[in-house]
Amino acid sequence: MKEKILRRSDIGRLIDSVGTKGGAFVAPALVARQVVFKAIKSADEVSFDYILARNSYKEFVFPQTEVVADFTFTGNKVDLRGREVEARDTVVFGARPCEATSLSALRAVFTWDFVDEFYTKREDTLVVMTVGCTKADEACFCTTVELSPESKSGSDIYLRETETGDYTVEALTDRGKAFVELHAGCFEEGDAKLKPLVRPEVIKGIDLGKIQSRLAQRENYADPVWGELTRKCIGCGACTYVCPTCHCFDITDEGTAFEAERRKNWDSCQYESFTLHASGHNPRDFQFKRWRNRFMCKFTYYPNKFSSKGCVGCGRCVRVCPVRLDITEAMEELSK
Amino acid sequence: MKIPYYPGCTLNTVAKGLDTSARGAAEALGFEMAELSQWNCCGATFPLSTDNVMGLAAPAKVLSGARKEGDTLTTLCSVCYNVLKRTNKVIKDNREKRAVLNGFIEEDYDGSLNILHYLEVLRDKVGFAKVKEAVKRPLKGVKVGAYYGCMLLRPFEDIGIDNAERPTIFEDLLKALGATPVEFPDKIECCGAHLAMNNEAVVTKLSGNVMASATGVGAELIVTTCPLCQYNLEKSAPKVSQERPGFGAVPVVYFTQILGLALGQDVASLGFDKSVIDIMPLLKNKEII
Amino acid sequence: MSGHEEQSGTTGGYEPKIMAFVCNWCTYAGADLAGTSRMEYRPNVRIIKLPCTGRIDPLFIIKAFENGADGVLVSGCHPGDCHYTTGNYHARRRWIGFKHLMEFTGIDMRRLHFSWVSASEAIKWVDLINNVTDEIKKLGPFMEYRGLKDAPPQAAE
């Protein structure tokens, strides 16, 4: 049967088409010797030779910093005005199946008791075009967390590269279908010879079940292994900032004596001051406790609370870590 | 050792004795006074008004020329010495004037010359000890008044050849030559040279003071480094004898002359014949010749 | 809104915002002297008094720019005259470092001035303020810096 195909040569038209309809087109592009997700204007900005973009596309639904309210001081009263988020139709091209699944995790957090429109409104207008992986590196471990290049959850449109460098297009969600409709002119029907997908090897010795149950046991909380595993962690927030599922943020006011704005900024559980109490007491006073928190966040808290995936195995944290602290090495250790 | 040497005008004429005897002595002491290939009058007065650049031009020319022939320059005449050394200081310390002067004499001289009086050469380069060894005719028993005058010593911070109030360099030399220097109060006073033209009375008085105070402490001979002093002292001697009863004039000669004498040079070559008051009787009865 | 915008409104034309960090003993007193001697100078500078230039943290200057200063002036006792004997020597060291850093970052050095003004140099103070004000007025508002906050992060451009 004939398949829907997006020619690489047509991507330019797709970008224009999206642009003319007032949308933003986000795709992997080369910035400072790195491939990152970036809102782009033309096809020649797009880079196709990458495994994963350095950053997760979460920053287009959950910006690193955004103003949520403004206030001005007059007399003794403060006049505070909330900001309306005006979400712009955004399509993310070239996401990977692993990271696509992260959106459910994020949505869970931003909606479970209070609906954070700054997130939801953006996500509602987001179209994720996933491209199945034809490449992987030693840091990839999606298969180990029961995902794979075929995983489609979270994607609105699933693409696969063909031998000719074009893409077969599979619209999965209504939003995806609508998108393909809207920009029908950019797609065409045809046959395609698919490039084989590349699936990272499952890391032997890692057993999620074991990890789950081990973490479930209170006494293991104080297991000295944490200390040994993560002694080298220097406590920067790099891993959390590139992680597609990390979502912690901090509300802070910035301004002058006359006016100010309230900002929602990314925060990281790896920071010393993350859980620092006003008293000066810090329940996570050692780095390994902070790291343990992130780990359990991924493998216990969120799975249990939202039955959503905490870790999608994209391996970004491994690649970015200045001291090469590899989460899978911890997983392996904790599977024992 | 070869030292660039600036004679100055007077030493080519009336003060020839100062020049020849010095060269001879140098030879005897094993160094050469290499006369500058080209030189002009030093101007003979260091401009008193400090901004008179023109007055500095002549000495500046001499200095820039000398620099091309070495890094030191020696001279004999106190006046030349005074003028050259002070001009050199100005060029060295005062950027603006250096620029103006260089512009005027069309040279690029920076004041790096080291100017030494012949006395300094003897003291610092040769050494009085060595001089002493070289002595052939010790001036035994001659009571000599070493007359510095003013130009050789002042202003101290510009000239600095020796302590301006209590100099000894001259006496030290005389001792080396076997003579007996006498300490007399007026040895650093002015002879009045600057007024020679327009107020002779002053010259007579001042020169008189000098000679009187020297003879007063028993000097039988006065030596000087300065053609002007030598000239004025001898010239005023007769008048002083008239004015001051009991004053007996003594010979006034250049230090280089008795240096040559002591070093055993031919007495005829020393130019004593130029002096008015004859030194020979003294030398004879001291049995030096 | 702070006075400068308002002032611009009144005098017509643009009026630069200038912040001055001065030491209590020399420059502040010098500025007072300018007043007691009824001299006149441009009204654009706002002084923050500190005990000593040694107290001045480079962050003050950065903060001033962040708050929309078009120019910053730092001034204290002449070397050797410090009320605290050596405070201004420490300050001078820091400024040497900081100045080069700002220069390298591309801050226009005509917007950042350092000076020694003693308690008796009212005239110097007046000239300083007038010159600095005029120079910065020529340059216009420090848009490069003021604009920074609202520029979108690169990825979202």
Place this chain on the structure above:
Amino acid sequence: MTDKDMEKTLREKARELLTSGEVKVVIGWGWNRARTKTTPIFITNPDETDRLIFNPLCVNNLSVYLTRKFKDIQALGRPAIVAKGCDIKNIVVLITEAQVKRQDVFIIGMVCEGMVYRQELWKGELTPEIMPTKCHNCDVRNPHVADFVIGGRSAFTPPEAPVGMVFEKIKALDGQAPSERWNFWINEFSRCIKCYACRQVCSLCFCERCITEKNMPQWIETSAHQRGNLSWNLTRAMHLVGRCTFCGECERACPVNIPLNLLNQKMIGVVKDAFDFRSGYDEKTHPPMIVFSPDDKENFIK
């Protein structure tokens, strides 16, 4: 001496130190699981010293683990640290600034012929192209302060005038108009995500409460907008003036490739010219920013 031999000596020395109890932990480099990248390891058990390695991939400056931030490592007891000359410079500064007592650390100095700029660049052999600027100008390939030196003496002598990309770029920037420099840096800083990896990886950023964590008042805006990014990067650079040793860890750790080495090396140059001081060579002399000389020269204070 080859890396292999050095590894051998290193392991023996480490074992000896641990068994004798002279040190309680050896801080060094080891392999990751895939044996493709090096990573800091902490050996407390004499039998595990064979995990220690040394090769051109050992880029990390381990001196950061000597700072008080790492309470748990300090709790282990007296450390021995495996360090290259450049790492030792940082240890020297730590000693000067009273963060470490010389006698409290055993320094195993590794003679070094250069490292890779980033581990990702490693293709199996060390070529000049993949070496960072610091290695091309390194005058401490033979460790200058150490309790035990491993490796044959390096014959390398650094060039008279420093060479390498960093210096070229600095020269280029200095030649530009202020506005060009401004645009360059604002563009670079705009990528900053305020992850503070540059701070955390730097052993001289040893403050137990960084000024960015101080919020009364909040001198440095936590937001990762360009203004907050600028003030952070300026402050970081300023705090390292006269202290930074150009080890390059900050730039290596930066996930968004901000060329921090330019800033640091620029200020190192300034300090050299203005105060004739080079950081990391002598633990006796105070860093220049906390002392002064009555005749410091400058031409901009009117």
Place this chain on the structure above:
Amino acid sequence: MPRIGVFVCQCGNNIAATVDTKKVAEDMAKVPGVVYTCDYKFMCSSPGQEMLKQAIKEQRLDGIIVSACSPHMHEKTFRKASEAAGINPYRCEVTNIREQCSWVHHDQTKRVGTIKSNDLTRMTIERLKKNSPLTRIKIPVKKKALVIGGGIAGIQAALDIAEGGREVILVEKEPSIGGNMARLSETFPTMDCSQCILTPKMVEAELHENIKLYTYSEVEKVDGYIGNFTVQIRRKSKYVDEDRCTGCGECIEKCPFKTDSQFELGLTKRKVIYTPFPQSVPNVPVIDAPNCPKIQKDKCGACAIVCGPKCIDFKMEDKIVTEEFGAIVVATGYQLMPNERFDEYGYGRIKDVINGMQFERLASSSGPTGGEIRRPSDGKVPKSIVFIQCVGSRDEKKGVSYCSKVCCMYTAKHTMLYSHKVHGGQSYVFYMDIRSGGKRYEEFTRKAIEKDNAMYLRGRVSRVYEKDGKVMVQGADTLSGTQVEIEADMVVLATAIVSRDGADTLAQRLGIGYDKYKFYNEYHPKLKPVETVTAGIYLAGTCMGPMDIPESVAQGSAAASKVLALFSSDEMAREPITSVVNKVTCNACWDCVTACPYSAIERDTIKNRQGEVVRWVAKVNDGVCQGCGVCVAACRSKSIDLKGYTDEQVFAAINAF
């Protein structure tokens, strides 16, 4: 929300002319935290202050802004007023809208002045919001004073302090107190004998129960700060037991060895065991060790044999004593410039050329000649004396640029003494100017010239030389424009007064400043003439520059009164503008310790309950800290802050800009 009151002063028309104070008051009412504003004609007037106090009570204000003149003018005034009304003085801030606004913007429209005043006031308001209440620092004061130098200034200071009921230790490096004044004959302009007025004071000092004399002693080391100095004093070995010695003088009688007497300036000899002069206080001889054969090579020992109370001990050694003081008075005095450098005057070569101090000895009835003027060379009574003034003084080339101040007067005195003692003797004085400013001073010099016919010649001396037994003086008389040559029997040089050798070392020990002539610097030449920059250390007498006896005495008393004021309370209060360390975040890198100009920061430890040191932290000594804030800027982790100028305050001010 705070309750801040803003008071805008019109200062008559001084401010109101250029600033619309009413509008400022209105605008400021809109600023958050401000609950009351007003403007008034003269805030500093008593009704103005009353208004302020009242508002504080009625409006329950907790912070005060006064926008008026420079804080240097009235900050104290308004803070006092606020305190009186019951709020912390440091919650009151003054905005400078006069010196730095209204007075410098006459040329501008009133609008501009108003706008600037608004800004400045707003900045101060924001700053004030961050002002925490401060309490003045109390420092305990040790009520015991150290006086260094037993000259007239030091004696006076010691006596006054002692009379004030406080303990004093008077340290003198010579064997006897008295200083230079003890050498003088009569004193101008009253001509009363120096000994006669000084000796009683010396004795009084010796006998006073509150004064302890440490003669033959020197200050070795000074630590601490105002109210709490710790001083090490070296008590040089006298080889004579002070407590047992009766001062009978037998030992001196019997001592067979002589050497030059420093006290008599070489005009005569003294024994090797000696008291500097007959009226020495204490009247205890000391052995001049370097010249004593017994001590040097164990010969003689006569003194010990004749000593009744057996109080001579050749083995005695220096003692270092450590004492604590609340205040220090420095009165180390002066010395004369060595004349040898003036070859033209022949001092040192020509016996009969002496200096003024030597003449004092010749004229002193207790001097080597019993008060008869006899010249050193042959003891003849000089028929004529030439006095040369400004020898070294006012002479930048060879001497010092300043005027030694007393020479004109004492030279006039010398001519009088001479004409009284030697009838028919003629004195000549070469002078540059006669400086006789002071009560009855001018009359005094006139008298010297008119009654005692001293011949004053305005001009300099070019040369002094000997000629058959005479001292010939060549000089210029610029008034008659002629050269003069005087045949004198003796020449007296009025040599410049200079600071003592080692004045700089002592200054460094004390941490006080000195000028290029090593005279000590007063804190302020007019308004703080006896204070130094180092709190608690005061100056008196010629250690700060040439001055005469009345001045020295006045300063001694002035310094004493400062000390007594300091001692009047058990604690002294200081402005609380000092640094404070945040122990939680301090990294103990000691940068602040290195940077502090006052070494006011110490290394401190935090201990756990077991008393083990858990960490090191910096600690500021409030007593020493002067509040410059150098440490604050040096601290990267912002772990030090400066009270009164905290980061928060500055930050707030910038934010309101």
